[in-house]
Amino acid sequence: MKQINHWIDGRLSAGSTGRVGPVFNPASGAQTGEVAMASADDVDTAVQAARRAYETWGDSSLTSRQNIMFAFRELLAARRMDFAKFLTAEHGKTIDDAMGEVQRGLEVVEFACNIAHLLKGDFSAQVSTGVDTYTIRQPLGVVVGITPFNFPAMVPMWMYPIAIACGNTFILKPSEKDPSSSLLAAELLAEAGLPDGVFNVVQGDKEAVDALITHPDIAAISFVGSTPVARYIYETGTHHGKRVQALGGAKNHMVVLPDADIDLAADAAVSAGYGSAGERCMAISAVVTVGDAGDRLIEGVRTRIEKLKIGPGDETGVEMGPLVTRQHLEKVRSYVDAGESEGALLIADGRDFVVDGYQDGFFLGPTLFDNVTPDMSIYTDEIFGPVLSTVRMEHYEEAIELINKNPYGNGTAVFTNDGGAARKFQQEIQVGMVGINVPIPVPLSFYSFGGWKDSIFGSHAIYGPEGIHFYTRQKVVISRWADPLHRGVDLGFPTHG
Numbered sequence: 028m029k030q031i032n033h034w035i036d037g038r039l040s041a042g043s044t045g046r047v048g049p050v051f052n053p054a055s056g057a058q059t060g061e062v063a064m065a066s067a068d069d070v071d072t073a074v075q076a077a078r079r080a081y082e083t084w085g086d087s088s089l090t091s092r093q094n095i096m097f098a099f100r101e102l103l104a105a106r107r108m109d110f111a112k113f114l115t116a117e118h119g120k121t122i123d124d125a126m127g128e129v130q131r132g133l134e135v136v137e138f139a140c141n142i143a144h145l146l147k148g149d150f151s152a153q154v155s156t157g158v159d160t161y162t163i164r165q166p167l168g169v170v171v172g173i174t175p176f177n178f179p180a181m182v183p184m185w186m187y188p189i190a191i192a193c194g195n196t197f198i199l200k201p202s203e204k205d206p207s208s209s210l211l212a213a214e215l216l217a218e219a220g221l222p223d224g225v226f227n228v229v230q231g232d233k234e235a236v237d238a239l240i241t242h243p244d245i246a247a248i249s250f251v252g253s254t255p256v257a258r259y260i261y262e263t264g265t266h267h268g269k270r271v272q273a274l275g276g277a278k279n280h281m282v283v284l285p286d287a288d289i290d291l292a293a294d295a296a297v298s299a300g301y302g303s304a305g306e307r308c309m310a311i312s313a314v315v316t317v318g319d320a321g322d323r324l325i326e327g328v329r330t331r332i333e334k335l336k337i338g339p340g341d342e343t344g345v346e347m348g349p350l351v352t353r354q355h356l357e358k359v360r361s362y363v364d365a366g367e368s369e370g371a372l373l374i375a376d377g378r379d380f381v382v383d384g385y386q387d388g389f390f391l392g393p394t395l396f397d398n399v400t401p402d403m404s405i406y407t408d409e410i411f412g413p414v415l416s417t418v419r420m421e422h423y424e425e426a427i428e429l430i431n432k433n434p435y436g437n438g439t440a441v442f443t444n445d446g447g448a449a450r451k452f453q454q455e456i457q458v459g460m461v462g463i464n465v466p467i468p469v470p471l472s473f474y475s476f477g478g479w480k481d482s483i484f485g486s487h488a489i490y491g492p493e494g495i496h497f498y499t500r501q502k503v504v505i506s507r508w509a510d511p512l513h514r515g516v517d518l519g520f521p522t523h524g
C-alpha cells in the first residue's frame with residue numbers, strides 16, 4: 028500500500044497522528060494508497076516553516092523568483108506525463124484529459140514567469156511641486172490553497188505559482204481523494220531551486236482545513252470546491268481576519284437556438300457534458316433548447332453518446348473514465364433514480380453500465396434526460412457526473428431568465444449563428460464566464476477565472492491579473508525630494524500647489 032505523506036520544510040513527513048485516509052484507483056475500485064491526515068499540530072509545524080521561510084523569500088529579488096519559475100516550468104513540461112499518470116490513477120480521468128489539465132496548469136506557471144513585469148507599479152511625477160507618487164505591491168505572508176478532487180494538479184497551479192512568485196510562502200491542502208501529484212509538484216519546485224519552507228503540502232480533511240483557516244499566522248486563503256464548503260471557508264476565514272477567495276460549485280447551462288449549427292452544438296454538448304465523466308466545474312449539466320432545436324439536438328446527442336468508449340483512463344482510445352469514488356458513484360446514480368421518478372424522460376440510462384474486466388470500478392454510463400423541468404432535483408442540484416439534462420423552452424427570453432434565476436453562475440454558453448442573439452446573451456446573462464459557440468469557456472492564464480453568485484465568495488477571481496492582486500497588497504508612496512521650499516509648520520490638510 029502506497030503511503031502518501033505531507034511535504035513540510037523541504038522534506039516528506041508522515042505527521043504526528045498516524046491517522047490515514049484511503050486512496051482508490053477508480054477504474055479497478057481497489058484501494059491503492061493511504062494518505063496521512065494532518066492534525067492541528069501538523070498544520071502548525073507547516074505554518075511555522077512557511078513563516079520562517081517568508082522572512083527571506085518575501086524579500087528576495089524579482090529576478091531570483093522569476094528564475095525559479097522558469098526552471099520549474101521546464102521541469103513541469105518534461106514531467107507532464109508523470110503528473111498525468113498520477114491523475115489517471117487516483118482521479119480516473121483519461122490520460123489525454125490529464126495531459127490537458129497539466130497543460131492548463133503549466134500555462135499559469137508561464138504567466139508567473141512574467142512576475143517582474145506583472146508587479147510593476149504606477150508612477151506619477153510631480154503630483155505637487157517636488158512630490159512624486161508611486162505604488163508598490165508587496166506580498167501578504169503565509170497563504171493557503173485548499174483544492175478539490177477534480178483537478179488535482181491544475182487547480183493548485185491556479186494558486187501557488189502566482190502566490191510564490193509574488194513573494195508569499197504557500198501551504199497546499201490538496202483533496203484527500205487524489206493527493207499524490209501535489210508531492211511531485213513539491214519535488215520539482217525544490218529541484219527548481221525553491222528554498223525549503225516556501226511551498227508546503229499538508230494532507231488531510233476538515234481537521235487540517237479548520238486548523239489552517241483559523242491559524243493566526245495565515246494571511247490569505249484560496250479555496251476551490253463545492254459551494255457549501257466555499258461559503259464556510261469564506262465566512263470562517265474572513266471572521267478570522269484573513270483575505271479569502273472561495274470558488275464554489277456550478278450548474279452550467281448551454282442554450283441552443285433554432286438557428287444554431289446543430290452538429291456543432293451536439294458535439295459540444297457531448298464533449299462538455301461527458302468529458303471527465305462530468306466531474307468538471309465547467310461541465311455542461313443542463314442543455315436548454317429553444318423552439319424546434321430540441322428534437323434535433325437530443326437526437327444528435329443520443330447518437331453520439333452511443334459511440335463513446337468508456338473504460339479505464341489509461342487504456343488507449345478510452346474517452347470517458349470512471350467517477351472518483353464509490354460513494355460519489357452512488358450519489359450520481361441516486362440522482363438518475365430521482366430524475367426518473369420526478370417524471371423526466373430518460374433517453375439514455377447509464378446506471379447498469381459495466382466495463383468488462385472492471386466490474387468493481389466506479390463507472391456510470393452516459394445518461395441523458397429530456398423534458399427536465401426547473402423544479403426537479405436533476406436540474407436544481409450540481410450532480411457532478413455524466414448526466415445531461417435537457418430543458419425545453421419556447422422562447423429565447425425564457426432561457427435567459429432561467430439561467431439568471433439559477434443561484435450558480437460559473438459558466439454558460441450559447442450556440443447560435445445570429446450575432447445579435449449572441450450579443451444579447453453576452454450582455455444580459457448573469458454568469459461570470461460566457462461561451463459563444465464555445466461550450467467550456469475557461470479563460471487562458473493571462474485572464475482570470477471566476478464565476479458569479481454562489482459560484483464564488485470574495486471579490487477576487489483566481490489566477491491572471493486578479494491573482495496578482497489577491498496575493499499582494501498595494502502600498503502608495505508619496506515622496507518629496509529636493510524640495511527647496513521649506514514651508515514651515517502647517518496643520519491644514521495637505522493641498523496641491
Ligand code: NAD
Nearest residue numbers: 174175176201202232233236252253256274275276277308
Ligand atoms: P469539496 O468542497 O468536497 O472539497 C474541496 C476541499 O475542501 C477538499 O480539499 C476537501 O478536503 C475540503 N473539505 C471538504 N469538506 C470540508 C468541510 N466540511 N470542511 C472543511 N473542508 C472541507 O469539493 P470536491 O468534491 O473535492 O470538488 C468538487 C466541487 O468543486 C464541485 O462542486 C465543483 O463544482 C467544485 N469546483 C469548482 C471550481 C471552480 O473554479 N469554481 C473548480 C473545480 C471544482
